[in-house]
Amino acid sequence: MDAHYKFSVAICGGGIGGLLLAVSLSRYPDIKVDVYEAAKLFADVGAGIGLWPRTWKIMEQLGLADELAKIAIISPANIPKVAFNLRKGDQPVGETFSQLVTPGGMITFHRPDFQTVVLQHLSSTSCRTHTSKRLISYSAPSDSTTSSSPVYLHFEDGTTATCDLLIGADGIKSVVRADMLRAIAAQAQSDGRVQEEKEASESIDASWSGVLMYRTSFPSEALSQKLPGHRVLHDPMIYVGRDTQLTVYPMARGTRINFAASRLYWEKENTRFNEPWIREVSRDELLSAFDGWEPEVSALLQCTPSLSRWAIHCVRSLRSYVSGPVALIGDAAHGMLPYQGVGAGQAFEDGFILANVLGHPKTTIDSLSRALEIYDVIRRPYSQRAVELSRDNALLFSLNYPGLAFSTPEEDMADNKNNQLQELHDRAYNNWDWCWTTTIDEDLQRAITMLEQS
Ligand SMILES: Cc1cc2nc3c(=O)[nH]c(=O)nc-3n(C[C@H](O)[C@H](O)[C@H](O)COP(=O)(O)OP(=O)(O)OC[C@H]3O[C@@H](n4cnc5c(N)ncnc54)[C@H](O)[C@@H]3O)c2cc1C
Incomplete structure (x- = not known):
């Protein structure tokens, strides 16, 4: 040398x-x-x-x-910015229940x-x-x-x-x-x-986390044609739902939309995934997971050209x-x-x-x-x-915390729901604020x- x-x-x-x-x-x-x-x-x-x-x-x-x-x-770090809106999307009319406002937001590339x-x-x-x-x-x-x-x-x-x-x-x-x-x-x-x-x-x-993630990106233009004024054209969103979740945000100075949808099988966590970890799949595989979700989520799904399905693995x-x-x-x-x-x-x-x-x-x-x-x-x-x-955030965003299933009429009552979703926000915020x-x-x-x- x-x-x-x-x-x-x-x-x-x-x-x-x-x-x-x-x-x-x-x-x-x-x-x-x-x-x-x-x-x-x-x-x-x-x-x-x-x-x-x-x-x-x-x-x-x-x-x-x-x-x-x-x-x-790049937004100035001393100016609060919406890093993500959190929205419950697994219902016919979704509800935005919180804004994650952070210094400068998240910078996306x-x-x-x-x-x-x-x-x-x-x-x-x-x-x-x-x-x-x-x-x-x-x-x-x-x-x-x-x-x-x-x-x-x-x-x-x-x-x-x-x-x-x-x-x-x-x-x-x-x-x-x-x-x-x-x-x-x-x-x-x-x-x-x-x-x-x-x-x-x-x-x-590495062991399988139980999560399948469907990833792609597409031009913002495709979304504005599909649903003019769609909120994801300007706001990063996390749509939450039971065992299914979607993170979408504008990137590349707003010219493209990043899309990452997940289907979570918690019971399979730490098992072996026996197929290829990354694979191209058709949109149909994803559509069934989002059956019954609100129209603005459907619009996003319809913009996905091809999807790459990742079995997310973790290191012990x-x-x-x-x-x-x-x-x-x-x-x-x-x-x-x-x-x-x-x-x-x-x-x-x-x-x-x-x-x-x-x-x-x-x-x-x-x-x-x-x-x-x-x-x-x-x-x-x-x-x-x-x-x-x-x-922990994965559990929250897939509504897998006690009380977040909203599966009984009592759990689904407006007051209870609002309280639980507020708690979801607080917990996610506290988990994340080190960033x-x-x-x-x-x-x-x-x-x-x-x-x-x-
Ligand atoms: C859906 C999704 C969204 C994410 N979003 C974010 C985000 O917003 N922000 C964030 O910080 N992180 C995010 N991450 C995590 C981030 O992508 C990874 O943590 C990061 O890519 C890890 O970088 P790495 O260089 O360690 O590994 P990798 O990016 O996997 O790179 C490993 C490299 O090693 C090469 N390689 C592999 N084996 C060999 C070998 N035997 N010999 C030589 N080369 C080899 C590979 O070809 C590859 O180029 C996300 C992950 C996913 C799945």
Whole structure:
């Protein structure tokens, strides 16, 4: 390795989490970065992504804000804005029962546009990207990192590469997580740590959440033709209903509508999904789930061209995101339900904190393990809390809290209904407010202090 690099990092997976980590590391010219992506091109799905103020501040710190502002509407953070209207839509005449008003609202992007900006901010000198490089396994020294013991990466095309530190940013089906946990399980078994072995083995594969999500996006023009003045042309909406839910919002400066409808089978949570996790389906499959919903929801359904059905999987809570010279970030570490719109935001936080501890002058190849330990201590509890809160929002938005079924005449009485829906709003708001009332600065400072006191 070139002498002016203090160590080399391989990022397995060039999704938005891996790329944002590469941008964060691009600020440190003494770290050599290689991004290995399985696909032929860096290309995100054509759906939307929303960022909350907590995440947006990271974009500002990385110098991405000005260019991102060209492809999204950024409202000033000190001005309250409707992030979402919550509306009960599973009835002939729907009712909007609350507005989630937050500082600056949620900033929405078309994912391919977002990814294009991120790619433009990779260092042209210290960072290289490689496509069509699907990792199939790695071999690493078992405990700490030393300069004489690199990590070996083995790719599907028969080639290999080495690095001092491997970051698994390879998403929900992570090969890096699987290899890491297999090794941990084997070690635990030989040491007789039965519970640890069981936990590690069970976490190798992500488990089905019981949620099927139907995703697409379409031009706003199609909706205004179908139902002129439709509220989703200007307002982000969450339509709630029993076991069925719909999130829709304008994005790309209002030119497109993002559409994500879910059908939730709670009784199937943590079971195995035996079909392909992502599949193109016809609109008919979705229409039956929304039978009896209000006309403005039907109008949205009629605008969907083709739909991609995602069986949403989650990662069981891991004991650590780090093992020897290998660490996990993003969905590989904490794939979660999407009902707070924070999975990518949490991946960015992982990458931002990790890059800051790796780039710190105190971190050298000989102290990499300490930097990784700090990353894990700071990021694991925070991201796992986001996993829990996202699940809680899923229960709320699918009306699966006690009292929210409205299945008896008493439950359906106006007063009771209003009270229950108000409670739904309050609970969702309280679950969510960390996204706009907190910043990552405190965690970053804590990480740096831990590093400097090491
Ligand atoms: C319906 C829905 C809506 C969402 N909305 C939001 C939102 O509004 N805001 C938000 O913050 N989050 C949202 N999320 C969550 C967000 O999409 C994910 O958390 C985020 O994409 C995770 O990024 P990642 O880079 O960790 O993984 P991914 O985006 O999955 O990227 C993984 C990358 O690794 C590559 N890869 C996989 N295996 C290998 C291998 N073996 N070798 C090399 N490369 C490999 C893949 O090709 C891919 O490019 C949503 C999720 C869903 C399902």
